[in-house]
Every structure is written in C-alpha cells, then in structure tokens.
Amino acid sequence: MPLPLPLYLLALAVFAMGTSEFMLAGLLPDLARDLGVSVGAAGALTSAFAVGMVIGAPLMAVLARGRSGRSGLLGFVLVFLAAHVAGALTTSFGVLLASRVVAALANAGFLALALTTAIAMVPADRTARALAVLLGGTTIATVAGVPGGALLGAHAGWRAAFWAVAVLCVPAALGILRGVPAAEPSPEGPSLRAEFGVLREPGLARVLVLAALVNAATFGSFTFLAPVVTGPAGLTSSWVSAALMLFGAGSFAGVAAAGRLGDRHAGRVLAVGGPLLLGGWIALAALADRPAVLPALLFVQGALSFAVGGTLIARILYEAAGAPALAGAYATAALNVGAVVGPLLAATVLGRPTGPFLLSAGLVAAALTFAAVSGSRRGGPASRC
Numbered sequence: 001m002p003l004p005l006p007l008y009l010l011a012l013a014v015f016a017m018g019t020s021e022f023m024l025a026g027l028l029p030d031l032a033r034d035l036g037v038s039v040g041a042a043g044a045l046t047s048a049f050a051v052g053m054v055i056g057a058p059l060m061a062v063l064a065r066g067r068s069g070r071s072g073l074l075g076f077v078l079v080f081l082a083a084h085v086a087g088a089l090t091t092s093f094g095v096l097l098a099s100r101v102v103a104a105l106a107n108a109g110f111l112a113l114a115l116t117t118a119i120a121m122v123p124a125d126r127t128a129r130a131l132a133v134l135l136g137g138t139t140i141a142t143v144a145g146v147p148g149g150a151l152l153g154a155h156a157g158w159r160a161a162f163w164a165v166a167v168l169c170v171p172a173a174l175g176i177l178r179g180v181p182a183a184e185p186s187p188e189g190p191s192l193r194a195e196f197g198v199l200r201e202p203g204l205a206r207v208l209v210l211a212a213l214v215n216a217a218t219f220g221s222f223t224f225l226a227p228v229v230t231g232p233a234g235l236t237s238s239w240v241s242a243a244l245m246l247f248g249a250g251s252f253a254g255v256a257a258a259g260r261l262g263d264r265h266a267g268r269v270l271a272v273g274g275p276l277l278l279g280g281w282i283a284l285a286a287l288a289d290r291p292a293v294l295p296a297l298l299f300v301q302g303a304l305s306f307a308v309g310g311t312l313i314a315r316i317l318y319e320a321a322g323a324p325a326l327a328g329a330y331a332t333a334a335l336n337v338g339a340v341v342g343p344l345l346a347a348t349v350l351g352r353p354t355g356p357f358l359l360s361a362g363l364v365a366a367a368l369t370f371a372a373v374s375g376s377r378r379g380g381p382a383s384r385c
Contacts, residue, residue, distance in 0.1 A: 004121050007133045009175030010114045013077055014137030016168035017107045019145030020084065021049055023165075027150065027158040034158065035093045042093075045100050052104025053336040060109025061329035062192065069117040070180040074173060076110035079103075081169035088162035108332055115328030117180065119317060128266070128314045132259020135310055139252040147241050195323035199330070204319040206374050208334045211312040213367035215338025217281065217360035218305040220346035222247060224356045225298070231353040232289040246295050250302025257303065258310040266311050273308040274368050280304055281361035285354040309335075 024031070024046050032042040060076070083103035087096050114134060122130045149161040198204060225247065226240045233239075261269050280301040287293050313331045320327035342363070349355030 003126070003130060003133060006175070006179035006181075007118055007121060007130055009172060009179050010073070010118060011133050011137035012175065013073075013110060013169065013172035014114065014134055015141050015145060016165050016172060017080060017110065018138040018141030019149055019168070020080075020103060020162075020165045021053075021107065022141065023145065023149030023153075023161055024049075027153045027161055030153060031158040035091070035096065037093050045097060047340075048097055049100045049104040049107075050336060050340045052101045053108045054333055054340060056105035056108030057112045057329040057332035057336065058326060060105055061112045061326050063109070069113060069120070070176060072113045073110060073117065073176050073180060076106045076113065077169050077173045077176060080106040080110065081166050081173065084162045084166040084169070088159045088166065108329075108336070112326075112328035112332045115313075115317060115331055116324060125264075127317070128261070128311070129259040131314050131317070132255050132310065135255050135306075135313065136252060139248060139255050139306060141248075144245075144248075147245060150241070190322060190324070192325075195326045198320055198323040198326075201319065201322075202374075204316065204330070206371075207312055207315045207319055208330065210367050210371055211309065211316060211331070211334040212337045212341070213363050213370070214277070214305070214309050214312060215335050216342035216345065217277075217338075217363040217367075218309060218342065219339045220342030220363070221281070221284070221301075221356045221360045223343040224346050224350065227350065227353050228288050228357070229294075233291045233294050234289070235291055243295070243298055246298045247302035250299035250304075251306040253299075254303035254306035254308075255310045258307045258314070266315060269307060269311045270371075273304055273311070274364070274371070277301075277304045277308050278361055278364045278368060281357050281364060285357035285361065288354045288357065 024042075028042045028045075031045075032038060035042070080103050083099045083106065087099040087103070090096050090099070115131065118130045118134045119127045149164065152164055153161040222244075225243050226237075229235050229240050229243045230237055258269060280297065284294075284297050284301060287297060313335060316331040316334060317327050320330050323330070342360075345363075346356040346359050349359050352358075
C-alpha cells in the first residue's frame with residue numbers, strides 16, 4: 001500500500017528548510033561583502049539558525065499544542081517563507097540575523113509537528129518508512145538543494161538563493177492546505193507537565209543521548225570535509241561540491257534503508273550499523289590521503305550515518321509515545337544538539353586535517369559504550385535502543 005501523498009508534501013517543505021539551513025556555507029563571502037561585515041561575523045548566521053532550532057523545537061511545539069496539524073504546519077511554513085522574503089530584501093545585517101532566528105524557530109516547530117503528523121498518517125508498522133520519506137527531504141537538500149543554492153548564489157547573488165527558498169515554500173504551503181487533514185486533535189490527552197515528565201524515563205533519555213552523539217559525529221565531519229578534500233586527498237577545490245554530494249547521496253540511501261528495515265529490524269540496524277559506523281570514521285581518517293578510495297568511503301559513511309541516525313530518531317518517537325505533542329520536538333532537539341555541538345568540537349581539532357574524522361570516531365565509540373553500559377543496567381541487550 002503506497003504512503004499518503006501529504007507525506008511527500010511535508011517532505012517538500014523539509015527539503016526547502018534543509019536547503020536554507022545548510023546553503024549559507026557557500027554564500028557567506030558574497031553575503032559578507034554585500035552587507036559590509038566580516039566573514040567571521042557572517043558565520044553567526046549559521047550559529048543563530050542552529051541554536052534557534054534547538055530552542056525552538058520544544059517552544060514551538062508547546063505553542064502549537066491544541067491546534068490541528070494542518071493549521072500548525074501551514075503557519076510555520078508561512079512564517080518561514082516570510083522570514084526569507086525579509087532576508088532577501090534587507091540591507092541590514094542585524095535584520096538578516098533576526099530573520100534567520102525567526103526562520104529557525106519556524107523550521108524547528110514545523111519539523112517537530114511534521115514528525116508527529118507523519119506517524120499519525122500511517123499504521124504503526126509503517127512508521128519508519130514514513131519518517132524516511134520525511135527525513136529524505138533533508139538528505140535531498142544536501143545532495144541537490146545546498147549545491148544548487150551555492151550555484152545560484154554564485155551566478156545571481158546570495159539574495160537569489162533566499163528568494164528560491166521562499167518560492168519553494170509556496171507549493172509546500174498549498175500542498176499542506178489541500179492535502180493534510182484538518183481534523184482537530186482529541187481534546188483529551190496528557191497534560192503539558194506529564195509530557196515534559198516523559199523526559200525522566202530512562203529509555204527516552206538513553207536514546208536522546210545516543211541520537212545526539214551520532215548526529216554530532218555526522219555533522220562534525222560533514223561540516224569540515226573541504227579541508228580533507230583539498231588537503232590530504234590532494235584534490236582541487238572543485239571536488240569539494242562533489243564530495244558533499246557523495247556524502248549526501250549516501251545519506252539518502254541510508255535513510256531509505258532505515259525506512260525499509262526500521263519498523264521490523266530497528267535493533268539489528270543499530271547493532272550492526274553502529275560498529276560499522278565507528279569503523280568507517282576510522283577508515284576515513286586512515287585513508288583520507290587516497291583520493292581513489294575517498295569518494296566510496298564518503299558515500300558509505302553518509303549511508304551509515306543516516307541509517308543509524310534516522311533509526312534513532314524513530315526510536316525517540318517510540319519511546320516518547322506518552323508525549324504526543326512533544327515527541328517530535330524531542331527528536332528535533334536531539335538532532336540539532338548534534339548539529340550544533342559536532343561542528344563546535346570538530347573546529348577544535350582542525351590542526352590535523354583528519355581530526356574531525358577521529359573526533360567522529362570518538363563520539364560514535366562513546367555512543368556504543370553508553371549503549372552497552374546503559375543496556376546492561378536495564379537488563380537487556382545493547383541493541384535494544
């Protein structure tokens with residue numbers, strides 16, 4: 001049985017938002033010159049977005065509580081669209097920075113609500129596949145949206161990339177309006193205090209930590225692929241986009257695989273994928289100076305990172321079933337804590353070009369150790385994440 005069409009409409013919005021989140025990496029020099037700030041100062045736009053995602057996930061989920069899925073999702077998309085129109089029009093760096101914070105809050109609220117809406121659209125045995133479609137919007141953004149945004153910015157200016165994201169939001173908004181059911185949620189449900197109380201449950205706390213560690217490893221190395229490509233690998237800067245796209249293509253394959261296997265074999269995906277993920281980061285650190293094998297390793301590591309990370313996101317939603325309004329917010333926050341912390345830690349080891357890969361290996365090793373220790377304390381196997 002095919003998945004509902006509204007899932008793909010939600011994925012389109014996730015694609016637009018994912019493109020916006022990552023596209024600034026290729027636009028900062030042009031943007032900084034245009035607005036009269038340093039590249040370092042312009043980098044605050046990326047940090048502001050990431051922090052806004054972490055803070056915004058639970059905050060926006062609370063504000064959207066009691067609204068129908070359709071009205072909440074539509075509201076977040078329209079705010080996100082308006083923030084990009086404001087960013088494209090402004091000549092003030094301060095206004096642009098504020099627009100990025102607003103966009104991040106809308107993005108966080110949308111993703112948190114979209115995750116819970118997605119699993120409500122399908123039977124329980126198709127949850128992982130539905131989440132794979134939704135998260136596929138983010139992985140496609142890394143494959144096509146981010147390089148496309150950078151290319152558009154290079155030829156038409158950074159503002160054109162902001163306008164493009166705003167335009168992408170229009171069909172997503174119309175699709176949500178026409179495709180997502182308007183039925184109001186049941187007024188009966190756990191109180192807000194009870195939903196926050198779910199965080200004290202060991203199973204949820206455990207998988208939140210694991211998801212943050214694995215995603216920190218992923219984004220720490222993904223952010224700093226360029227120094228490896230142009231350093232140890234000895235390739236020209238033109239290969240950087242290709243390396244990012246290979247990692248992104250792998251991530252899409254990994255999310256798709258997790259969607260196929262996650263509903264019935266989540267434990268196996270984590271038990272097999274976790275050690276392979278650790279070995280992959282070690283292999284990348286050891287073989288980064290061999291351009292003949294680097295592309296294949298990047299593809300495989302992208303697939304493993306998102307297969308394991310995507311499965312952990314699904315497990316968060318399962319463990320947080322007692323918090324129907326905030327479950328998506330918890331998953332979004334864990335994902336973005338990793339996206340913030342990983343690059344910050346990786347930046348401290350850039351003295352060695354392969355430092356981020358070794359750091360990622362350490363983070364995954366910490367996750368595997370934590371899974372084993374906490375699993376034994378719960379009286380179950382470590383694979384029961």
